[in-house]
Amino acid sequence: MKEVRVRFAPSPTGVLHIGGVRTALYNYLYARQNAGKFILRIEDTDQTRFVEGAEEYIMDSLKWCGVTWDEGVDVGGEYGPYRQSDRKDIYKQYAMQMVEEGTAYYAFDTAEELDAMRERLKEAKANSLNYNSISRNTMKNSLTLSEEEVKQRIDSGESYVIRFKMPAKEDVRFKDMVRDWINVHTSTLDDKVLMKSDGMPTYHLANVVDDHLMKITHVIRGEEWLPSAPLHIMLYRALGWEDSMPEFAHLPLLLKPDGNGKLSKRDAAKHGFPIFPLKWQGQGEDAEFKGFKEEGFMSASFVNFLAFLGWNPGTENELFTLQDLVKEFSVERINKSGAKFDYQKAIWFNQQYLKEAPSEELVSALIKEATAQGVECDEAKAEIICELMKERIEVLPQLLNNAKYFFEAPAQYVEKVVRKKWKEPAKSTFSDLVSELATMESIKAEGFQTLFNEVLERNETHAGAVMQVFRVAVTGEAGGPDLMKIVEVLGTKEVKQRIENAVVAFNQIAND
Numbered sequence: 482m483k484e485v486r487v488r489f490a491p492s493p494t495g496v497l498h499i500g501g502v503r504t505a506l507y508n509y510l511y512a513r514q515n516a517g518k519f520i521l522r523i524e525d526t527d528q529t530r531f532v533e534g535a536e537e538y539i540m541d542s543l544k545w546c547g548v549t550w551d552e553g554v555d556v557g558g559e560y561g562p563y564r565q566s567d568r569k570d571i572y573k574q575y576a577m578q579m580v581e582e583g584t585a586y587y588a589f590d591t592a593e594e595l596d597a598m599r600e601r602l603k604e605a606k607a608n609s610l611n612y613n614s615i616s617r618n619t620m621k622n623s624l625t626l627s628e629e630e631v632k633q634r635i636d637s638g639e640s641y642v643i644r645f646k647m648p649a650k651e652d653v654r655f656k657d658m659v660r661d662w663i664n665v666h667t668s669t670l671d672d673k674v675l676m677k678s679d680g681m682p683t684y685h686l687a688n689v690v691d692d693h694l695m696k697i698t699h700v701i702r703g704e705e706w707l708p709s710a711p712l713h714i715m716l717y718r719a720l721g722w723e724d725s726m727p728e729f730a731h732l733p734l735l736l737k738p739d740g741n742g743k744l745s746k747r748d749a750a751k752h753g754f755p756i757f758p759l760k761w762q763g764q765g766e767d768a769e770f771k772g773f774k775e776e777g778f779m780s781a782s783f784v785n786f787l788a789f790l791g792w793n794p795g796t797e798n799e800l801f802t803l804q805d806l807v808k809e810f811s812v813e814r815i816n817k818s819g820a821k822f823d824y825q826k827a828i829w830f831n832q833q834y835l836k837e838a839p840s841e842e843l844v845s846a847l848i849k850e851a852t853a854q855g856v857e858c859d860e861a862k863a864e865i866i867c868e869l870m871k872e873r874i875e876v877l878p879q880l881l882n883n884a885k886y887f888f889e890a891p892a893q894y895v896e897k898v899v900r901k902k903w904k905e906p907a908k909s910t911f912s913d914l915v916s917e918l919a920t921m922e923s924i925k926a927e928g929f930q931t932l933f934n935e936v937l938e939r940n941e942t943h944a945g946a947v948m949q950v951f952r953v954a955v956t957g958e959a960g961g962p963d964l965m966k967i968v969e970v971l972g973t974k975e976v977k978q979r980i981e982n983a984v985v986a987f988n989q990i991a992n993d
């Protein structure tokens with residue numbers, strides 16, 4: 482059997498959309514599953530849309546996801562170069578071959594002439610306003626001009642493009658791996674430009690030539706390219722490559738959270754959540770975008786979330802690591818309909834991964850965040866905090882941000898609780914605790930639990946009356962992880978001090 486060879490072929494035109502990351506992921510999974518090769522090809526023939534830094538962004542994003550490639554601009558490979566701007570001569574050679582064989586032609590029409598053509602067609606109420614098998618006969622091209630004139634125009638340096646000569650009456654029929662059979666008649670297709678006047682190929686020519694030369698067996702890409710597939714198939718035919726044509730799989734669109742329309746950059750700004758893998762710092766209207774990574778998502782959870790945007794295993798199980806996905810992923814189970822981008826679902830996945838995350842990963846994330854915020858946190862403390870907090874957070878920075886009370890005394894208290902619970906016997910229990918703590922150097926969680934129960938008993942009360950207001954005194958908050966553990970981490974001196982501070986503040990709140 483032929484070796485599976487798939488590719489992700491992004492254009493470095495700015496921040497890499499999450500749909501692109503999903504395309505890369507599905508290609509990667511397909512390659513790994515079939516012991517094939519995954520190629521990263523940079524499609525940068527549209528120089529006007531080139532954006533500095535975009536190529537690095539693409540590679541960094543894939544690396545963060547663990548999506549590794551076997552051939553590409555940085556690692557090389559047998560079928561390089563893998564950046565299209567380094568392959569100009571190759572495309573030119575094939576374009577010329579097509580002109581010679583009569584499947585493509587030179588066109589000299591100016592922008593004004595093209596506009597005039599569309600106007601004429603509009604007035605004549607033509608079905609299509611495009612340059613096609615009918616309208617081409619009225620234009621200035623190597624099909625209507627004499628050979629000498631064509632030669633003379635080219636020799637005199639006149640600008641021209643090379644267009645594909647779309648056959649007038651052919652059926653294009655192909656089986657898409659996701660969408661099943663597709664039928665298109667060439668009368669609905671136009672004579673697309675293959676080579677632009679600047680000598681650069683268009684996406685269509687470069688894409689087909691490269692997929693052929695790089696021996697791509699499966700083209701797995703976004704649904705927005707489905708309308709181009711019939712043209713690509715016609716190009717394979719024209720170039721005599723039909724027998725080795727790749728199979729196609731067009732992936733469903735990613736939709737806005739409400740399902741109305743394609744997910745766009747604007748949705749990121751509108752909803753305030755990330756829709757890109759990494760943070761992006763660009764210019765103009767692409768100035769700045771949040772990234773899943775910087776927002777504190779774990780890469781494994783992001784990948785799991787991404788895999789489910791358009792695919793499901795057909796079982797209840799939703800948790801799949803990259804390795805699991807390599808085993809379980811199947812093109813047959815890719816949905817045809819668009820996938821809604823659901824940020825809450827991304828958070829849900831992250832929570833599941835946080836619960837299971839190896840301690841070292843969380844500890845180093847917490848220490849990194851603490852260092853960034855100038856908070857001192859040693860490893861022993863970080864370990865306990867991570868253990869206590871991992872079930873209670875959505876994203877990594879919350880390890881610190883939702884647990885500030887481990888590092889500093891509360892500046893504010895949940896007043897509702899204070900107003901309700903700050904009375905006797907809570908007050909006497911507090912002073913009893915202060916005197917007990919004053920005599921101790923340190924205390925373990927279990928020890929403090931015993932002490933706390935004794936003090937409650939002595940004051941003829943119970944946990945229901947005191948526990949919550951005690952938590953507010955120590956942490957400022959009404960809820961949180963095991964309070965006994967928090968006391969252990971803070972130490973007797975600090976807890977005693979916090980109770981004393983709280984008593985003053987609580988009396989004030991109660992008197993207000």
Ligand code: GLU
Nearest residue numbers: 490491492524688702706
């Ligand atoms: N360069 C195209 C893009 O930016 C690639 C489309 C394809 O995979 O054929 O998405």
